Amino acid sequence: MTGPGAEALLKQLEATVEENLDRHLASAEDWMPHEYVPWAEGRNFAVLGGEPWSAEQSRLSPVARTALELNLLTEDNLPSYHAELGSTFGRRGAWGLWVNRWTAEEGRHAACIRDYLLVTRGVDPESLERARMATMQAGFDSGAKPLLHACAYVSFQELATRVSHRNTGRYCADPVAEKLLTRIAMDENLHMLFYRDLVKAALEIAPGQTLRAITDEVTGFVMPGSVIPGFARKAARIAQAGIYDLRVHHDDVIMPLVRHWRIFETEGLDAEGEQARQELAAALETLDARAARFVARRAEAEAALDPGRAR
Ligand SMILES: [Fe+2]
Protein backbone atom coordinates (compact mmCIF):
# COMPACT_ATOMS: atom_id res chain seq x y z
CA MET A 1 0.00 0.00 0.00
CA THR A 2 1.26 3.46 -0.84
CA GLY A 3 0.51 6.68 1.01
CA PRO A 4 0.63 7.83 4.62
CA GLY A 5 0.64 5.30 7.47
CA ALA A 6 -1.99 5.06 10.22
CA GLU A 7 -0.26 7.49 12.60
CA ALA A 8 0.11 10.16 9.92
CA LEU A 9 -3.49 9.71 8.76
CA LEU A 10 -4.83 10.00 12.31
CA LYS A 11 -3.01 13.32 12.58
CA GLN A 12 -4.04 14.58 9.14
CA LEU A 13 -7.68 13.73 9.76
CA GLU A 14 -7.84 15.04 13.32
CA ALA A 15 -9.03 18.53 12.29
CA THR A 16 -11.86 16.96 10.26
CA VAL A 17 -12.81 14.77 13.22
CA GLU A 18 -12.94 17.85 15.42
CA GLU A 19 -15.09 19.75 12.90
CA ASN A 20 -17.43 16.80 12.39
CA LEU A 21 -17.71 16.27 16.14
CA ASP A 22 -18.65 19.93 16.69
CA ARG A 23 -21.25 19.72 13.94
CA HIS A 24 -22.55 16.47 15.41
CA LEU A 25 -22.90 17.92 18.91
CA ALA A 26 -24.70 20.98 17.50
CA SER A 27 -27.21 18.93 15.49
CA ALA A 28 -27.78 15.90 17.78
CA GLU A 29 -30.92 16.43 19.86
CA ASP A 30 -31.04 15.12 23.40
CA TRP A 31 -33.83 12.59 23.53
CA MET A 32 -35.13 10.48 26.37
CA PRO A 33 -35.45 6.76 25.67
CA HIS A 34 -38.01 6.26 28.48
CA GLU A 35 -40.45 8.51 26.64
CA TYR A 36 -40.72 6.05 23.77
CA VAL A 37 -41.78 3.01 25.84
CA PRO A 38 -45.48 2.29 26.63
CA TRP A 39 -44.84 1.43 30.29
CA ALA A 40 -48.56 1.11 31.18
CA GLU A 41 -48.73 -2.04 29.04
CA GLY A 42 -46.10 -3.82 31.17
CA ARG A 43 -46.80 -6.61 33.63
CA ASN A 44 -44.89 -9.15 35.68
CA PHE A 45 -43.53 -12.42 34.36
CA ALA A 46 -43.95 -15.80 36.10
CA VAL A 47 -41.37 -15.59 38.91
CA LEU A 48 -43.07 -12.46 40.30
CA GLY A 49 -46.50 -14.04 40.14
CA GLY A 50 -47.38 -12.90 36.61
CA GLU A 51 -47.88 -14.70 33.34
CA PRO A 52 -45.06 -16.35 31.38
CA TRP A 53 -44.46 -15.10 27.85
CA SER A 54 -46.34 -16.61 24.92
CA ALA A 55 -46.41 -15.58 21.28
CA GLU A 56 -50.07 -14.54 21.09
CA GLN A 57 -49.44 -11.79 23.69
CA SER A 58 -47.50 -9.85 21.03
CA ARG A 59 -49.20 -7.52 18.58
CA LEU A 60 -46.24 -7.85 16.22
CA SER A 61 -46.04 -10.32 13.35
CA PRO A 62 -43.40 -13.07 13.64
CA VAL A 63 -41.26 -11.39 10.95
CA ALA A 64 -41.47 -8.00 12.71
CA ARG A 65 -40.40 -9.71 15.94
CA THR A 66 -37.43 -11.33 14.18
CA ALA A 67 -36.34 -7.99 12.67
CA LEU A 68 -36.55 -6.21 16.03
CA GLU A 69 -34.69 -9.02 17.73
CA LEU A 70 -31.87 -8.92 15.16
CA ASN A 71 -31.60 -5.13 15.45
CA LEU A 72 -31.54 -5.36 19.23
CA LEU A 73 -28.91 -8.10 19.42
CA THR A 74 -26.75 -6.19 16.95
CA GLU A 75 -26.97 -3.12 19.21
CA ASP A 76 -26.28 -5.29 22.27
CA ASN A 77 -22.79 -6.09 21.02
CA LEU A 78 -21.71 -2.49 21.58
CA PRO A 79 -18.79 -3.32 23.94
CA SER A 80 -17.08 -5.14 21.06
CA TYR A 81 -17.57 -2.23 18.66
CA HIS A 82 -16.37 0.22 21.30
CA ALA A 83 -13.21 -1.81 21.85
CA GLU A 84 -12.54 -2.03 18.10
CA LEU A 85 -13.06 1.67 17.45
CA GLY A 86 -11.04 2.59 20.54
CA SER A 87 -8.06 0.61 19.33
CA THR A 88 -8.30 1.88 15.72
CA PHE A 89 -9.08 5.55 16.41
CA GLY A 90 -7.23 5.84 19.71
CA ARG A 91 -8.47 7.35 22.96
CA ARG A 92 -6.87 10.76 22.71
CA GLY A 93 -8.06 14.12 21.43
CA ALA A 94 -11.04 14.53 19.12
CA TRP A 95 -10.88 10.87 18.04
CA GLY A 96 -11.24 9.70 21.65
CA LEU A 97 -14.03 12.19 22.36
CA TRP A 98 -15.94 10.95 19.33
CA VAL A 99 -15.58 7.28 20.32
CA ASN A 100 -17.02 7.97 23.78
CA ARG A 101 -19.83 10.22 22.56
CA TRP A 102 -20.78 7.70 19.86
CA THR A 103 -20.76 4.87 22.41
CA ALA A 104 -23.03 6.82 24.77
CA GLU A 105 -25.53 7.40 21.96
CA GLU A 106 -25.43 3.79 20.79
CA GLY A 107 -25.94 2.59 24.38
CA ARG A 108 -29.51 3.88 24.51
CA HIS A 109 -30.53 2.03 21.34
CA ALA A 110 -30.42 -1.44 22.86
CA ALA A 111 -31.84 -0.14 26.14
CA CYS A 112 -35.04 1.27 24.67
CA ILE A 113 -35.65 -1.46 22.08
CA ARG A 114 -35.37 -4.01 24.90
CA ASP A 115 -37.70 -1.97 27.13
CA TYR A 116 -40.26 -1.73 24.31
CA LEU A 117 -40.10 -5.45 23.55
CA LEU A 118 -40.37 -6.54 27.19
CA VAL A 119 -43.20 -4.17 28.05
CA THR A 120 -45.26 -5.08 24.96
CA ARG A 121 -44.33 -8.78 25.19
CA GLY A 122 -42.97 -8.52 21.67
CA VAL A 123 -40.30 -11.16 22.17
CA ASP A 124 -39.67 -14.32 24.20
CA PRO A 125 -37.53 -12.84 27.00
CA GLU A 126 -35.79 -16.15 27.73
CA SER A 127 -34.66 -16.86 24.20
CA LEU A 128 -33.72 -13.18 23.85
CA GLU A 129 -31.51 -13.36 26.94
CA ARG A 130 -29.87 -16.59 25.76
CA ALA A 131 -29.21 -15.04 22.37
CA ARG A 132 -27.78 -11.89 23.99
CA MET A 133 -25.38 -13.96 26.08
CA ALA A 134 -24.26 -15.99 23.05
CA THR A 135 -23.87 -12.88 20.87
CA MET A 136 -21.84 -10.92 23.40
CA GLN A 137 -19.67 -13.89 24.27
CA ALA A 138 -18.92 -14.39 20.57
CA GLY A 139 -18.12 -10.67 20.35
CA PHE A 140 -17.50 -9.00 17.02
CA ASP A 141 -14.10 -9.12 15.41
CA SER A 142 -13.77 -7.15 12.19
CA GLY A 143 -10.22 -8.45 11.72
CA ALA A 144 -8.18 -5.46 12.91
CA LYS A 145 -9.06 -3.25 9.95
CA PRO A 146 -6.59 -0.50 9.03
CA LEU A 147 -7.86 3.05 9.74
CA LEU A 148 -9.31 3.90 6.32
CA HIS A 149 -10.95 0.49 6.00
CA ALA A 150 -12.56 1.01 9.41
CA CYS A 151 -13.84 4.46 8.34
CA ALA A 152 -15.31 3.08 5.11
CA TYR A 153 -16.86 0.12 6.92
CA VAL A 154 -18.59 2.21 9.59
CA SER A 155 -19.93 4.62 6.93
CA PHE A 156 -21.73 1.73 5.23
CA GLN A 157 -22.59 0.12 8.55
CA GLU A 158 -24.23 3.20 10.08
CA LEU A 159 -26.28 3.74 6.94
CA ALA A 160 -27.26 0.05 6.89
CA THR A 161 -28.37 0.34 10.52
CA ARG A 162 -30.37 3.49 9.81
CA VAL A 163 -32.17 1.82 6.89
CA SER A 164 -32.72 -1.37 8.84
CA HIS A 165 -34.26 0.40 11.87
CA ARG A 166 -36.39 2.63 9.64
CA ASN A 167 -37.71 -0.23 7.51
CA THR A 168 -38.33 -2.40 10.57
CA GLY A 169 -40.30 0.46 12.13
CA ARG A 170 -42.53 0.70 9.06
CA TYR A 171 -42.99 -3.06 8.90
CA CYS A 172 -44.06 -3.32 12.56
CA ALA A 173 -47.40 -1.64 11.82
CA ASP A 174 -47.35 -0.35 15.41
CA PRO A 175 -47.13 3.44 15.80
CA VAL A 176 -45.18 3.14 19.07
CA ALA A 177 -42.52 0.89 17.52
CA GLU A 178 -42.33 3.06 14.43
CA LYS A 179 -41.81 6.22 16.47
CA LEU A 180 -39.06 4.59 18.53
CA LEU A 181 -37.23 3.13 15.54
CA THR A 182 -37.51 6.37 13.56
CA ARG A 183 -35.90 8.16 16.50
CA ILE A 184 -33.05 5.64 16.65
CA ALA A 185 -32.62 5.86 12.86
CA MET A 186 -32.05 9.61 13.22
CA ASP A 187 -29.10 8.89 15.54
CA GLU A 188 -27.71 6.39 13.04
CA ASN A 189 -28.06 8.97 10.28
CA LEU A 190 -25.91 11.48 12.16
CA HIS A 191 -23.32 8.76 12.80
CA MET A 192 -23.28 7.97 9.09
CA LEU A 193 -22.79 11.67 8.22
CA PHE A 194 -19.83 11.86 10.58
CA TYR A 195 -18.05 8.92 8.94
CA ARG A 196 -19.15 9.78 5.40
CA ASP A 197 -17.51 13.18 5.66
CA LEU A 198 -14.43 11.71 7.27
CA VAL A 199 -14.01 9.38 4.29
CA LYS A 200 -14.58 12.37 2.00
CA ALA A 201 -11.65 14.15 3.67
CA ALA A 202 -9.54 11.00 3.43
CA LEU A 203 -10.26 10.83 -0.31
CA GLU A 204 -8.64 14.24 -0.63
CA ILE A 205 -5.60 13.38 1.51
CA ALA A 206 -4.94 9.88 0.18
CA PRO A 207 -7.28 9.12 -2.76
CA GLY A 208 -5.75 5.84 -3.92
CA GLN A 209 -5.50 4.37 -0.45
CA THR A 210 -9.03 5.46 0.46
CA LEU A 211 -10.48 4.03 -2.74
CA ARG A 212 -8.78 0.74 -2.00
CA ALA A 213 -10.39 0.76 1.47
CA ILE A 214 -13.87 1.55 0.07
CA THR A 215 -13.60 -1.20 -2.55
CA ASP A 216 -12.47 -3.79 0.01
CA GLU A 217 -15.32 -2.86 2.35
CA VAL A 218 -17.96 -3.05 -0.40
CA THR A 219 -16.75 -6.45 -1.61
CA GLY A 220 -16.19 -7.93 1.86
CA PHE A 221 -19.11 -6.31 3.70
CA VAL A 222 -20.31 -8.37 6.66
CA MET A 223 -23.11 -7.26 8.99
CA PRO A 224 -21.95 -7.04 12.61
CA GLY A 225 -25.02 -9.11 13.48
CA SER A 226 -23.49 -12.12 11.72
CA VAL A 227 -22.40 -13.56 15.09
CA ILE A 228 -26.04 -13.74 16.35
CA PRO A 229 -27.31 -17.33 16.72
CA GLY A 230 -29.37 -18.28 13.63
CA PHE A 231 -28.36 -15.08 11.82
CA ALA A 232 -28.44 -16.50 8.28
CA ARG A 233 -31.97 -17.89 8.71
CA LYS A 234 -33.24 -14.71 10.36
CA ALA A 235 -31.59 -12.41 7.82
CA ALA A 236 -33.20 -14.49 5.04
CA ARG A 237 -36.68 -13.93 6.54
CA ILE A 238 -36.03 -10.21 6.77
CA ALA A 239 -34.84 -10.15 3.17
CA GLN A 240 -37.90 -12.12 2.08
CA ALA A 241 -40.09 -9.48 3.76
CA GLY A 242 -38.18 -6.68 1.96
CA ILE A 243 -37.02 -5.07 5.22
CA TYR A 244 -33.37 -5.50 4.32
CA ASP A 245 -32.42 -7.34 1.16
CA LEU A 246 -29.74 -7.09 -1.53
CA ARG A 247 -31.77 -4.49 -3.45
CA VAL A 248 -31.98 -2.31 -0.33
CA HIS A 249 -28.28 -2.88 0.38
CA HIS A 250 -27.24 -1.83 -3.14
CA ASP A 251 -29.73 1.02 -3.71
CA ASP A 252 -30.08 2.56 -0.25
CA VAL A 253 -26.75 1.84 1.44
CA ILE A 254 -23.87 1.33 -1.00
CA MET A 255 -24.86 3.59 -3.91
CA PRO A 256 -25.79 6.77 -1.98
CA LEU A 257 -22.30 6.82 -0.44
CA VAL A 258 -20.51 5.91 -3.66
CA ARG A 259 -22.36 8.81 -5.35
CA HIS A 260 -21.72 11.23 -2.51
CA TRP A 261 -17.99 10.50 -2.59
CA ARG A 262 -18.04 11.14 -6.39
CA ILE A 263 -15.88 8.11 -6.86
CA PHE A 264 -16.51 7.75 -10.56
CA GLU A 265 -15.95 11.44 -11.24
CA THR A 266 -12.63 11.77 -9.39
CA GLU A 267 -9.75 12.60 -11.70
CA GLY A 268 -6.00 12.17 -11.36
CA LEU A 269 -6.02 8.89 -9.41
CA ASP A 270 -2.77 6.98 -9.02
CA ALA A 271 -2.45 3.40 -10.29
CA GLU A 272 -3.63 1.95 -6.96
CA GLY A 273 -6.74 4.14 -6.99
CA GLU A 274 -7.51 3.38 -10.64
CA GLN A 275 -7.21 -0.35 -10.00
CA ALA A 276 -9.47 -0.11 -6.91
CA ARG A 277 -12.04 1.90 -8.83
CA GLN A 278 -12.20 -0.68 -11.62
CA GLU A 279 -12.67 -3.45 -9.07
CA LEU A 280 -15.38 -1.40 -7.37
CA ALA A 281 -17.25 -0.87 -10.65
CA ALA A 282 -17.21 -4.63 -11.27
CA ALA A 283 -18.30 -5.38 -7.69
CA LEU A 284 -21.21 -2.94 -7.94
CA GLU A 285 -22.35 -4.54 -11.17
CA THR A 286 -22.24 -7.99 -9.60
CA LEU A 287 -24.13 -6.79 -6.52
CA ASP A 288 -26.79 -5.14 -8.68
CA ALA A 289 -27.22 -8.33 -10.75
CA ARG A 290 -27.50 -10.46 -7.59
CA ALA A 291 -30.08 -8.04 -6.20
CA ALA A 292 -32.11 -8.27 -9.44
CA ARG A 293 -32.02 -12.08 -9.32
CA PHE A 294 -33.09 -12.08 -5.67
CA VAL A 295 -36.04 -9.76 -6.32
CA ALA A 296 -37.15 -11.81 -9.35
CA ARG A 297 -36.99 -15.09 -7.42
CA ARG A 298 -38.90 -13.57 -4.51
CA ALA A 299 -41.63 -12.30 -6.85
CA GLU A 300 -41.89 -15.76 -8.45
CA ALA A 301 -42.17 -17.41 -5.05
CA GLU A 302 -44.86 -14.95 -3.97
CA ALA A 303 -46.78 -15.48 -7.19
CA ALA A 304 -46.62 -19.26 -6.71
CA LEU A 305 -48.04 -18.88 -3.18
CA ASP A 306 -50.71 -16.40 -4.21
CA PRO A 307 -51.47 -16.61 -7.98
CA GLY A 308 -54.05 -13.80 -7.67
CA ARG A 309 -51.28 -11.33 -6.89
CA ALA A 310 -49.15 -12.26 -9.91
CA ARG A 311 -48.94 -9.56 -12.56
FE1 LIG B 1 -27.39 1.99 17.08
Ligand SMILES: [Fe+2]
Ligand atom coordinates in the same frame (compact mmCIF):
# COMPACT_ATOMS: atom_id res chain seq x y z
FE1 LIG C 1 -24.94 4.32 14.98
